[in-house]
Amino acid sequence: METDHRVVMRTRLIVGTTTIIFAFLCVAALSLSSCTGGRSAGEHIADMPHWMGGLPGDAPPRRGTAEYDAWMAKRAREAAKPKTEQQAK
Secondary structure, three states: OHHHHHHHHHHHHHHHHHHHHHHHHHHHHHHHHOOHHHOOHHHHHHOOOHHHOOOOOOOOOOOOOHHHHHHHHHHHHHHHOOOOOOOOO
């Protein structure tokens, strides 16, 4: 009985160690990918298509870009318009 227990414990240790190593390698690969092109890992992820987990198409542009400035100006113009009691739907 005791030999079976040792085999099970060794198997669990090997599987747990393998999982930790795999997770570490994934994090290392993601970190290394951020070194290329001067962009962070988050920017790489944000540029992925929506179906892969990236930002949706109607997400606002990134702060500090020309598109963001134009988007903010458009929002300011819309906010400055007089509001009527019954908006056309």
